[in-house]
Amino acid sequence: MLQVSHVVAGYGAIDCLHGVSLEVHPGEIVALLGANGAGKTTTLMAISGLLPCRAGRITFDGMDLPDESPESLVRRGLSHVPEGRRILGRLTVEENLRLGAYTRADAVQVHQDLQRAYALFPILASRRRQLAGTLSGGEQQMLAIARGLMSRPKLLLLDEPSLGLAPKMIQLMFETIQRLNREGLTILLVEQNAYQALHVAHRGYVLETGRVVLEDTAAHLTTNPRITAAYLGS
Amino acid sequence: MTGTQLFLQQLANGLTLGAIYALIALGYTMIYGVIQLINFAHGEVFMVGSYLALTLMLALTALVPWPVALLGALLGAMLGCSVLGWGIERWAYRPIRQAPRLNALITAIGLSFVLQNAIMLLYGPTDRQFPNPVPLVRWEIGGVTVTLMQVLVWGVAAALMCGLQWLVMGTKLGMAMRATAQDLKICRLLGIPVHRLIGVTFALGSALAAVGGTLFGMTYGTINFHDGYVVGLKAFTAAVLGGIGNIPGAMVGGVLLGLLEGFGAGYLSSQWKNVFAFVVLVLLLLGKPTGLLGERVADRA
Numbered sequence: 063m064l065q066v067s068h069v070v071a072g073y074g075a076i077d078c079l080h081g082v083s084l085e086v087h088p089g090e091i092v093a094l095l096g097a098n099g100a101g102k103t104t105t106l107m108a109i110s111g112l113l114p115c116r117a118g119r120i121t122f123d124g125m126d127l128p129d130e131s132p133e134s135l136v137r138r139g140l141s142h143v144p145e146g147r148r149i150l151g152r153l154t155v156e157e158n159l160r161l162g163a164y165t166r167a168d169a170v171q172v173h174q175d176l177q178r179a180y181a182l183f184p185i186l187a188s189r190r191r192q193l194a195g196t197l198s199g200g201e202q203q204m205l206a207i208a209r210g211l212m213s214r215p216k217l218l219l220l221d222e223p224s225l226g227l228a229p230k231m232i233q234l235m236f237e238t239i240q241r242l243n244r245e246g247l248t249i250l251l252v253e254q255n256a257y258q259a260l261h262v263a264h265r266g267y268v269l270e271t272g273r274v275v276l277e278d279t280a281a282h283l284t285t286n287p288r289i290t291a292a293y294l295g296s
Numbered sequence: 297m298t299g300t301q302l303f304l305q306q307l308a309n310g311l312t313l314g315a316i317y318a319l320i321a322l323g324y325t326m327i328y329g330v331i332q333l334i335n336f337a338h339g340e341v342f343m344v345g346s347y348l349a350l351t352l353m354l355a356l357t358a359l360v361p362w363p364v365a366l367l368g369a370l371l372g373a374m375l376g377c378s379v380l381g382w383g384i385e386r387w388a389y390r391p392i393r394q395a396p397r398l399n400a401l402i403t404a405i406g407l408s409f410v411l412q413n414a415i416m417l418l419y420g421p422t423d424r425q426f427p428n429p430v431p432l433v434r435w436e437i438g439g440v441t442v443t444l445m446q447v448l449v450w451g452v453a454a455a456l457m458c459g460l461q462w463l464v465m466g467t468k469l470g471m472a473m474r475a476t477a478q479d480l481k482i483c484r485l486l487g488i489p490v491h492r493l494i495g496v497t498f499a500l501g502s503a504l505a506a507v508g509g510t511l512f513g514m515t516y517g518t519i520n521f522h523d524g525y526v527v528g529l530k531a532f533t534a535a536v537l538g539g540i541g542n543i544p545g546a547m548v549g550g551v552l553l554g555l556l557e558g559f560g561a562g563y564l565s566s567q568w569k570n571v572f573a574f575v576v577l578v579l580l581l582l583g584k585p586t587g588l589l590g591e592r593v594a595d596r597a
Contacts, residue, residue, distance in 0.1 A: 110485060112481065112484065112485070132484045132485060132487070133484070133487045133488070133489050135487075136485075136486065136487025137487060142485045144482065144485060148479055148481070148482040148485075150474075150475050150478050150479060150482070151478070152474070152478055153471070153474060153475060153478070157471055157474075157475075160468070160471065161471060161472065161475050161483070161486050161488065162486055164468070164472060164486055164487055164488045165487040165488075209486070213486070213487060
């Protein structure tokens with residue numbers, strides 16, 4: 063579904079990715095792990111077109127991504143829920159959700175998806191007229207994910223959904239990720255919380271300073287001594 | 297004329313000027329709101345709008361009844377300026393969107409010279425008489441004179457501002473504009489065509505400036521190719537007064553500035569009216585730098 067091959071990208075004069083390659087197959091949850099600054103977020107930004115690729119190739123559903131604008135990627139089924147949630151605080155919860163469906167014209171289907179989002183996170187339904195900036199951190203993360211789903215993506219790029227959340231909320235996030243995947247959504251998940259991420263993922267990649275240093279099934283990675291030493295604690 | 301009558305008369309005059317300022321100020325504030333750019337060529341768009349309306353008015357008044365001529369001139373000027381504003385964004389500002397802000401400022405100054413000189417070449421450097429087909433109807437209400445023209449200015453300005461408020465708060469396009477104003481990057485990720493949206497914002501702001509230009513010409517009777525500078529600066533002041541980036545703020549700021557000038561001219565001296573406006577602006581910025589209705593400071597001042 064998604065092929066990233068030998069991608070080089072970066073900011074200003076500095077390259078942060080030195081030839082990253084990875085693959086996501088339909089129906090999978092793939093975890094992208096690594097320390098701070100390893101290039102996880104940069105990889106997602108290169109995929110969704112926020113950052114130009116300086117070399118390499120990215121294809122999604124058979125099309126070359128670097129030629130596409132971020133807008134058309136959303137139309138084609140790619141949704142990126144960025145780090146830090148980036149909810150629109152001065153707009154209401156419902157407006158945030160509706161903006162997630164901006165590329166879609168069918169009002170009836172959008173309304174149905176709105177109801178689905180509220181069913182997925184009932185707390186959002188009770189806060190739908192509230193300004194999104196007044197939500198708690200966990201509620202904002204729910205809103206960010208729900209908003210990302212409003213474009214009916216085939217592939218969801220999820221950047222640090224557990225960051226800064228209470229343990230109970232983290233649990234809920236990972237349960238939601240699994241549930242969405244069971245319903246057919248393919249997910250590329252960037253996480254600091256390696257243990258939890260590998261618990262839900264099928265496969266994983268480990269990035270180090272802009273390179274993939276390990277790739278394996280989630281089960282193998284969980285028992286890999288390098289991983290346990292670096293990320294999971296022994 | 298009693299004290300109350302003088303007050304009410306200046307109120308009526310000030311409201312007329314204020315409505316025109318407000319229409320122009322909206323363009324500054326909408327554009328700033330979406331991309332944090334002060335479009336200093338906006339005053340010239342207003343000026344071009346007044347000349348477009350002049351040409352249309354001259355052509356139409358001989359052919360059709362005055363309300364139709366007025367409507368035709370207004371709509372024609374709005375359309376012309378929308379295209380101009382959209383083109384300015386597309387070919388002057390968009391190519392330098394990532395460049396330092398000084399570049400945009402220099403571009404705006406260059407654009408102003410181009411537009412001013414183009415109009416001067418086309419229409420000549422002297423004041424042009426602006427035809428006003430509106431019949432001279434006056435009402436005396438308690439000793440205060442209100443003209444049909446003034447009522448027309450208030451009505452058109454109020455209708456457009458209500459329309460804009462509806463557009464921004466009640467439509468999908470407006471929702472996307474508010475979202476882009478808050479976080480342009482996330483809007484790209486959500487699939488909102490932000491470039492097109494920015495273009496639409498320029499077109500809308502420019503259309504409102506064209507209405508301001510038409511009403512300005514009709515109210516004051518003459519226009520000149522450098523009207524855009526002074527009036528544009530006043531409207532910019534009005535936008536800052538209300539809180540730049542804030543749409544109701546631009547309306548309030550415009551009306552307030554018009555009233556200030558009206559009362560300043562009526563009670564003190566009409567030659568000093570520009571001074572009152574800018575003194576109030578300086579005082580307000582000392583006390584509340586975000587303007588009357590502005591909330592955000594951070595990096596945007």
